[in-house]
Amino acid sequence: MVRHWVGGSGRAAAVALACYVAALLGSAALALLVLLLGMDARPSWLFVSLPTPWLIDAGWLVLFAVQHSGMARVSFKRVWTRWIPPFLERSVYAGLSGVLLLGLVATWQPLPGEPRWSGPAWLVVVALGFGAGLVLVNLSFDHAGLFGLRQVREQGQPPTPERLLVRGPYRWVRHPLMACLLGFLWTQPLMTPTLLVLVAGLTAYVAVALFLEEADLVRRFGDAYRDYRRRVPALVPWRRPAPAATFPAL
Numbered sequence: 001m002v003r004h005w006v007g008g009s010g011r012a013a014a015v016a017l018a019c020y021v022a023a024l025l026g027s028a029a030l031a032l033l034v035l036l037l038g039m040d041a042r043p044s045w046l047f048v049s050l051p052t053p054w055l056i057d058a059g060w061l062v063l064f065a066v067q068h069s070g071m072a073r074v075s076f077k078r079v080w081t082r083w084i085p086p087f088l089e090r091s092v093y094a095g096l097s098g099v100l101l102l103g104l105v106a107t108w109q110p111l112p113g114e115p116r117w118s119g120p121a122w123l124v125v126v127a128l129g130f131g132a133g134l135v136l137v138n139l140s141f142d143h144a145g146l147f148g149l150r151q152v153r154e155q156g157q158p159p160t161p162e163r164l165l166v167r168g169p170y171r172w173v174r175h176p177l178m179a180c181l182l183g184f185l186w187t188q189p190l191m192t193p194t195l196l197v198l199v200a201g202l203t204a205y206v207a208v209a210l211f212l213e214e215a216d217l218v219r220r221f222g223d224a225y226r227d228y229r230r231r232v233p234a235l236v237p238w239r240r241p242a243p244a245a246t247f248p249a250l
Helices: 001-008 007-039 054-071 074-080 086-107 119-139 149-153 176-186 192-219 223-231
Strands: 163-166 247-248
Touching: 007 086, 007 119, 007 149, 007 176, 007 192, 054 086, 054 192, 054 247, 119 176, 149 192, 163 223, 192 223, 223 247
Parallel strands: none
Antiparallel strands: 163 247
């Protein structure tokens, strides 16, 4: 039945590639929106003026948070993979996230009010540094698996054993991707209400998502993750780095 749904490995690869492109486009569009708003450089004609702008902006944030965090839960995957082949589950998840981000960027509404702060334009260099860190961490740690490409390539083969890798930036903080994302969001030179709602909404989402992810990691790695959590901070590297190590899932 699964083979019939994807029409063979070639179609599965095409679906995975399309989802990968959508995910990259959505992520890039969000980063560009934040940078333009942070530099007060986004042309006004790019906004699609709609009624109830606060409701629209909040609605996009809630929709993205529910999709991105809800679809990552094991209980949802157990139901979802009755219709979606397991090897395509991650690809569809990433692709749908990208589509939602594209929708958010295309219809994000300007909000009235004075900027909450205004700093020197060179501050964008700090934000770009955090952005570069986010990309480097992503590329260095199973980029293909994060976006579902590896799962499609390995379909029909024994799944890659799940491991907790404590190396590189993960020796300093437990969530380097989220640390870089938050740094990128909050170091923009100009923080207008339009940008503040986006940044604050994404920050609230990150806080909830990390809480849920930590619970999942404890279930998957048990005492190994509990010990890692005790020794390594979540987002700010204020302790000595933990020794490099690898732990298998339970």
